[in-house]
Amino acid sequence: MGATCVVGLQWGDEAKGKIVDCLADRFDVVVRYNGGANAGHTVVWGDRTFKLSLLPTGVLKPHLKSVIANGVVVYPPKFLQEIQQIRDAGIAIGPNLLVSDHAHVIFPYHMEEERLSEQGDTSPIGTTGRGIGPCYQDKVGRVCAVRVGDLLKPEKLAERLRYIVPRKNRILAALHHGNGEPAKQFDADLLAHEYIAFGEQLRPFVTDTVHFLHQSLSGGKNILFEAAQGSLLDVDHGTYPYVTSSNSSPAGIWTGSGMPARRLDRVIGVIKAYTTRVGRGPFPTELDDGPEGIGERIRQIGREFGTVTGRPRRVGWFDAVAARHSRTLAGADELALMLLDVLSGQKELKIATGYRGPDGKVWEHFPSDPDLLAKCDPIYESLPGWRDDITGARSRSELPTAAQDYVTRIEQLLGTPVKTISVGPDRAQTMMA
Numbered sequence: 001m002g003a004t005c006v007v008g009l010q011w012g013d014e015a016k017g018k019i020v021d022c023l024a025d026r027f028d029v030v031v032r033y034n035g036g037a038n039a040g041h042t043v044v045w046g047d048r049t050f051k052l053s054l055l056p057t058g059v060l061k062p063h064l065k066s067v068i069a070n071g072v073v074v075y076p077p078k079f080l081q082e083i084q085q086i087r088d089a090g091i092a093i094g095p096n097l098l099v100s101d102h103a104h105v106i107f108p109y110h111m112e113e114e115r116l117s118e119q120g121d122t123s124p125i126g127t128t129g130r131g132i133g134p135c136y137q138d139k140v141g142r143v144c145a146v147r148v149g150d151l152l153k154p155e156k157l158a159e160r161l162r163y164i165v166p167r168k169n170r171i172l173a174a175l176h177h178g179n180g181e182p183a184k185q186f187d188a189d190l191l192a193h194e195y196i197a198f199g200e201q202l203r204p205f206v207t208d209t210v211h212f213l214h215q216s217l218s219g220g221k222n223i224l225f226e227a228a229q230g231s232l233l234d235v236d237h238g239t240y241p242y243v244t245s246s247n248s249s250p251a252g253i254w255t256g257s258g259m260p261a262r263r264l265d266r267v268i269g270v271i272k273a274y275t276t277r278v279g280r281g282p283f284p285t286e287l288d289d290g291p292e293g294i295g296e297r298i299r300q301i302g303r304e305f306g307t308v309t310g311r312p313r314r315v316g317w318f319d320a321v322a323a324r325h326s327r328t329l330a331g332a333d334e335l336a337l338m339l340l341d342v343l344s345g346q347k348e349l350k351i352a353t354g355y356r357g358p359d360g361k362v363w364e365h366f367p368s369d370p371d372l373l374a375k376c377d378p379i380y381e382s383l384p385g386w387r388d389d390i391t392g393a394r395s396r397s398e399l400p401t402a403a404q405d406y407v408t409r410i411e412q413l414l415g416t417p418v419k420t421i422s423v424g425p426d427r428a429q430t431m432m433a
Helices: 016-026 076-088 108-120 132-141 148-152 154-175 188-205 209-218 252-257 294-301 320-330 370-375 401-414
Strands: 003-008 029-032 041-045 048-052 065-068 097-100 223-230 264-272 275-277 314-316 334-338 348-356 377-384 418-422 430-432
Touching: 003 016, 016 041, 016 223, 016 264, 016 334, 016 418, 016 430, 029 209, 048 076, 065 209, 076 188, 097 188, 097 209, 108 132, 108 154, 148 154, 148 188, 154 188, 209 223, 209 252, 223 252, 264 320, 294 314, 320 348, 320 401, 334 401, 348 401, 377 401, 401 418
Parallel strands: 003 223, 003 264, 029 065, 029 223, 065 097, 264 334, 334 418
Antiparallel strands: 041 048, 275 314, 348 377, 418 430
16 A cells, blocks of 8 residues: 555645544554644544544554654644543553654744734734744744754753743744733743653654654555645645645655655545635635525534634635646545535535636636735536435445536546545545545
């Protein structure tokens, strides 16, 4: 089976966690290679539901090695909280969880920096406020960066923070615009004491994950890469600046884990049967049709509220132009179509097959200019809906004809086969080829 990547092809929240959970038994290692505690996923284990944001989905499988690779940014309190949540459920976590010593560390001043930046910006991005972006900024800037391996060296960490914290305090004070809560100031020695203690708790998990992954590949192990967020939020290829701070497409695997991209054998692109987005940014098919509209109906039935923040997600019709773009970007070999059951009961369904720009020009490909995208209107193709409850279907042939036609049309528009269809939250409600 080799190496497989499960990646979202929309603006995140495509239910990738369920696909990883369904596939995990076929693999030896599951790897998270980007993002941080801003990427929520809900996983059902027996009669328990877990809402995780930092730990890989595979951590619920004790036979698997779960890896938080070097491309992830780690907030130690959240890491330890999620471990305790799983242990409290009676699931063992020990040598099966590995954290890269090169992953970068989020500190409270990162969260404060993000709060102040969003508060004072006339065009806020709409981040989760978890300090992800400022931590990645420090990683690239190098001067104020701290890696997980540094937490295991008390003297070095204290020395680093005595340099970093006064600098951060000055930046935070400058970012405050006189409105709202004043900028917080931090004490280097108190932070060092707190994070040295975190380091001791993390110590059993910390290792050179690049070496581990290469050993695993050489030993014939099957590896499953789990992307966070969606490809349309990729920092290089998404709707910038309304994106995340990492490469959320398969492009992030090489830098985020150390595994060469040519070792990847299979890419599964995950899409919802409709489209959602959290935060600001262009969204051509958005259904902003009020509390009694179709958008709100889909939001309520699909429980479209952020796993991490609880914010209501923006909802719209399926956008084939955007999904085709990200499918090409990701090099997806097959598609997993999620939440198809949420569309049951709609008399008519719509799919965006093109855009019309403000000058009347028709776009059949995804514009690279986000400002232009924000001014585009979708060109819709209408398809008949279905009224049947499809949550009991266990094969594609058991779906109503209209539902089968909807799936087929998505395949045609994206030029890629749909090999997985989800019609409910339970693992049994997942049709996999």
